[in-house]
Amino acid sequence: MFDPKLRRFKRYTPTTHLLGGSILTQTLAIIIPCHNEEENVPLFYQAVQRTFAELPDYKPIFWYINDGSVDRTLAEIQQLQLTDPDVHYIDFSRGFGKEAGMYAGLQHAKADLYTIMDADLQDPPAMLKDMLAGIREGYEMVGAARMDRTGEPALRSFFSNMFYKVINKISKTEIVPGARDFRVMTPKYVNAVLSLSERNRFSKGIFGWIGFKSKYLPYENVEREHGQTSWSFSSLFQYSLDGIIDFSDVPLTVVSWLGLTSCVLSILAMLFIVVRALFWGGSVAGWPSMVSILLLIGGLQLFGTGILGKYIGKIYLEIKNRPIYIVNEIK
Known part of the structure; x- marks a missing residue:
């Protein structure tokens, strides 16, 4: 005891x-x-x-x-x-x-x-x-x-x-x-x-x-x-998320790879646009595709921030050092 x-x-x-x-x-x-x-x-x-x-x-x-x-x-x-x-x-x-x-x-x-x-x-x-x-x-x-x-x-x-x-x-x-x-x-x-x-x-x-x-x-x-x-169902889902975060840092690794993949794809896309402009001239207006790409990148950033926030939130709750429970009566 x-x-x-x-x-x-x-x-x-x-x-x-x-x-x-x-x-x-x-x-x-x-x-x-x-x-x-x-x-x-x-x-x-x-x-x-x-x-x-x-x-x-x-x-x-x-x-x-x-x-x-x-x-x-x-x-x-x-x-x-x-x-x-x-x-x-x-x-x-x-x-x-x-x-x-x-x-x-x-x-x-x-x-x-x-x-x-x-x-x-x-x-x-x-x-x-x-x-x-x-x-x-x-x-x-x-x-x-x-x-x-x-x-x-x-x-x-x-x-x-x-x-x-x-x-x-x-x-x-x-x-x-x-x-x-x-x-x-x-x-x-x-x-x-x-x-x-x-x-x-x-x-x-x-x-x-x-x-x-x-x-x-x-x-x-x-x-x-x-x-x-x-x-x-929602409480079980939250409990499952807590279990994954408490016993694995893989979600942070996944977010890192998503960020790296997004960065590489963006560089390749820019190279494609430059090469196309040099050899074939002009570019397609394509503002809907641009908006879609921005929304995709923004969504990935928010997703990564959310996962990082969950880990930081766990740290925040731990360092406050509050008791796990408070007793009203024991008999």
């Missing part, structure tokens, strides 16, 4: 616990970012408890992260807390996003192992059995990867698949197609994630960047139990 005196994270040492005076158990901290999930909060809790009834060697510790919900999400979490002392929550002062929720949960939870799950039950709790088996085999992280996108709009699925193809070609960090944030992690792995305290977080890239012995388990897509997703 974070030590303000040392300005770094101290490694949490795993411990074992005795339940009922006989069974050795390990604690598993379950980080659940929530935004307007009042119907799903108790359903998720019940589903996880059913899974752990078949995992006597593990004890779940719930960490719900209330990310600016405007419904009864927090009230439902507090109701669970009245009957289960292993239910905890972090209530943000406003909505800071899922990335901040995951980071906050990993920062505050203390356990032998950690997992991140969505409250909408799109992350099947039953997979925890195979994930924990992978950890026992020596993996530092065992994650889940969707094999299909049944139930999603076709356009969203298309762009999602294209995103994985593009980013894996232009980035040195491998991002597994269909990978979810749902994964079981050891303290070593979590400490590595927390050591990357950047404000502009793209966890799928962070998980791939830190390395360690990891594997992914395939599964078929599961639709939400209740409610509507807070991820719109």
